Amino acid sequence: MSYVFGTWSFEEDSLRFKIADLLKKLTAVLLIVWLFKGPLKLEAYNEYIVWGIIALIFAFELMSVGKWFGVTVTGLIFALSKAFFWTALFLFFGKWLGLPETFQGDEAILTASTAFAYAVVLGIAGLLVGKTGFGKMKSKRWFKVEKKAYEFGGVDLGDVKVDGTGKAYPVLVGKKRVGWVIDGEVEVEAETPIGKVRKILHSPVVVWTSQKLAETKVEADPSFVERVQALLNPDKLYKNKESAKVVDLGIIKVYEGDGFQYVKLPFIEVIETPHGERVKVGPIRVHEGSVVSPLEDMVTIRELGNGFQLTKAGDRLAIQTDEYTIEVAGNKVTYRSGNEVLKLSKDYVSLKSGEISITVGKNRAKLRIDDTIISASDGKVRIRVGGKSYTIENKGACNLVIRKAKDIIEEQSVELIEGLGINRAALNRRVKELIDELMEHLG
Template sequence: MFEEEGLRFRIRNFLKGITALLLVIWVFRGWLDLERYNEQIALAIIALIFIIELLGVGRWLGITLSGIIFAVAKAFFIVALFIFVGGWLGLPSELAIYGFTITAKKALAYSIVLGIAGLLVARFDFPIRRKRDFMPKVEKKAYEFTGLTYDGIVVRGSGKAYPIKFGKKRVGWAIEGDVTVEVKTPIGTVRKRLVGPTVIWTRLNLEGKKVSPNPAFVDTVTSMLSPRIYEGKAESIIDLGFIKVYEGDGFEYVKLPFLEVISTPEGEEVRIGPIKIHDGRPRKIKGEMFTIRELGNGFQLTKVDDRLSIVTDEFRIEIVGNKVTYRSGSEKLTVGDNYVSLSSGDISISVGKGSAKIRIEDAIISARDGKVKIRIGDSIHTIKSEEAFKLVLKKAKEIVEEQSEDVIEGLGVDKARLNRRVKELLDELMKFLG
């Protein structure tokens, strides 16, 4: 443990005493005939809370931007408790500071948001001193690895599994050896051979027969376990065992040692230690957030509840139930129960229940209500034919499904074939115009 040395920390301790004295004075303000100064004393206490927390930045780890944000987040949390509990002792539920109003609920919200920001700001600008104490560590012991299965995800391979711990808690495993991951999706099976070293962030126990560890492998993985593996990337999914962040369509999940946030269309839930706050009725998360990652090449597969995400340097696939979304640069493919769509550059295709729309270069084909409209440049043609209408729906869906087969294999959109199929459809429709 470090000693609190220096003028800054001595001033901080002095201000702690002043704050404690003010709290006592505020509690007994009625007996001291100071009731008229109720809000002024409370505001002074709040100001001192922020000053004390900011003066404490760097006590253990050295000053960083994230440390400052965490200090402000903690101050807001203490202020939220003070205003909430103070309400039982006559403190107004809303305080005004230079035109800025603050309530217990607002202070708690600021605390949560700033806590998350502190983790993500400055590319995970973690402390300078004793940095390794605040990162997961690979233990120098190994167990025989023969694969695992988790919620539809199959990991095949053979080699050695090394426990990864954060503090005293095991948060994952480092795998030395050949590994292949396989998972079934609504549009096919994703199969990927991973290039080690590979880590699996999970609470699952993979302990088997003890084998001799490889010290060089342990050192290599330990040096690579850093938030900097996400550096320079606009990641919405981050997993380092003790930090888990998943941001998807209508879904956000953040889990830290002291904080858990779940946000769904049904509502939000925040847990801070034993404190649980609800807004609406968010769906409960089943199981854990499970992640497999290549440390060297950037492949990452993450499963949380009914969501599966596969991220590589070239593309990203997200699966929610029976809906699959693929993104790669300007290319996007979506396949659902009643809707499929594809967009790539100047080409877009969408097919819903009873409607379809295709755009290629300067031509647009739309089908709805038993009619087909074709616009080429300034010319517009309308085909009132049930046969033509069904043809567009059928061909548009076939085109998207054809592309999905290549996409799930990681080959991307075949633009040449896509152009050819759309132009073939356009030629067939022209026959209906005579």
Template sequence: MFEEERLRFRIRNFLKGITALLLVVWVFRGWLDLERYNEQIAWTIIALIFIIEILGVGRWLGITLSGIIFAVAKAFFIVALFIFVGGWLGLPSELALYGFTITAKKALAYSIVLGIAGLLVARFDFPIRRKRDFMPKVEKKAYEFTGLTYDGIVVRGSGKAYPIKFGKKRVGWAIEGDVTVEVRTPIGTVRKRLIGPTVIWTRLNLEGRKVSPNPAFVDTVTSMLSPRIYESKAESVIDLGFIKVYEGDGFEYVKLPFLEVISTPEGEEVRIGPIKIHEGRPRKIKGEMFTIRELGNGFQLTKVDDRLSIVTDEFRIEIVGNKVTYRSGSEKLTVGDNYVSLSSGDISISVGKGSAKIRIEDAIISARDGKVKIRIGDSIHTIRSEEAFKLVLKKAKEIVEEQSEDVIEGLGVDKARLNRRVKELLDELMKFLG
């Protein structure tokens, strides 16, 4: 099951909603006949701002004195903005309560002074002081690992699971022992035996029976959890729990604690805190990102919503719903509901709804609108036959499906068999020419 959010953070999220509702009520207080409660509502909003910010202290890096000071400084800054902008909507420039008065300028001054104080205090108690503190930490405690299943992804094996934390938040697990990953795709089942150490970035709780930890394994994984292991994949997938980056065909997803960016062919959306700006109708991301990474050999599997990415040193597979795209060097295979295509060097085959095209060396076979065209060198032949047309569609699809079985097993395109199958098709078509 997923790790439960701590109670104070759940309360904080609830209070954010209450504050947003109060802001709406305050803006429309005239229509709601609440003008006489103008300042009372404003003070309630200000109090909630401070409570929300203080409740958020230590979410990632633990509670420290500097963290509390920075939270109060941020709250004063937000209050300064609220009073300044609120002045355009009828909020008094000076608010008074039990002898305490506050203005936008005073709140901004408090924010700046407290920010400076926080920086000074941070020299003594801020938990991030060294480069290694920016990285997740593998805990020196272990639990029995017997495998897991997540959204169609099956991890089989046995060994030990070590929690990985960033600050006080668990962001994943380090697995000691050999495991096998298995996932079904529209073109077959991918199976890969992983050589440890393996890291699983997930909020899933893998705690089982406690077992004795291996300090040497902890040190090894800690040394391997360095930004350099992600450099070759920087344009594809990064998942450190608190930072998530995914890039695929026409799709980008970036998530930080305060920022989220979604870019799809349908549109883009940027979220900064509670503010959302979008253009078009980008797809929403549901659920968590789940990543399995083999630290030593570079295998990486990532699940984001209905998207699955499998990256190795030899190939990359991208699955979106029922569409599968495979790439390896110059080879590319695409399989969808009504479309399949395969390309490798000077060979390409594509089959759509009611059309097909095959290119191999200097020969091109195309089928469309019930007829077939064959071009070999400078010679062009046209076959107006429904039987020949259906034959090309059938054979082209069979060829791609045959190759997809080898591709999904990591064997790549069998060019010898591909050449043989295309030449067999050419021989059959030549019979229609007499």
């Protein structure tokens, strides 16, 4: 089994990886020797053995670079990060088993805490390099589509369902299954606070998930596998990588939303919110602020021939098409189409497009249409229209503005979601009606 990434080509069982496995076994033997250094009368060589173990850890990690994605800057950084992480574990538990003074105390050359700090910092550096053009990888073939087909009859992912029939082909990175490609016409349906979103997707459709979607084997189509293999290219899937808010490549997952960031790599996971952060490096978890619950498996459904992509990450949902994007976070929804943005939540709704801005919050509202501004809060209404300003202190007038602003957003949002955009004529008419009613309060 071979893989080609840019100018690098290797066999999975090449000499380099065999040497890496041999070094791992040698490290294990040396660890056992160090553990029984007393009975073996090797205490005089304690420091040399410890340095040998650390050197072997770095050697086998660096020799293993490229097992998954080919030799890249990102891969080298993560290899160093992993080496420091294993070193930190060894030094942390080794202090109770007779570590020499060189690795303990204020004068220590290298301690467990220092090694762990290097691991975390290098992990963060790897994330940053990886987000900048994916570490400058020019891989031609990250994935392998298996030439095995299974009968697909739909899948239920909670708030997201995929109905239809066809054949499902597993997608592998190395030996790890990271998703499936479906050959057949399917319909995806997602529950959102603004209603159900349905979309018929045309073959081929990739589902990035660790879940098992099919079991019964059927006859495979080799030509389909070859065609999909060419489509599963990171550079083709995400042409505008720098501006992508949601990236899913099976084993690399990035989700950036409103006040929320999620990044997952083979041995690092980061969740950042305004209320707290959670960083996981291997088995180590670090929390800051409010504890963030672990996400469910982030799942992405993508139509390879068109621009549709749906991603579910915990209680968050992102839908991207060539015409619009929808992001759902709990009971909050953001709909974007061109420069038109609609936001809805339990106590807040807003609609914006160029010089148009309408917002309604709890007991307040504001409308800005070109040079006309109407704001209402605390029983007071302020109006600026035609270069003149007015103030109305009347609770009824304030409630009128809030109610009318909500009605306008509801009317306009229906047309916006249906793809018709904001109806300027209807909007101007409703605003004029509101101003006429407000002027009656001025007497």
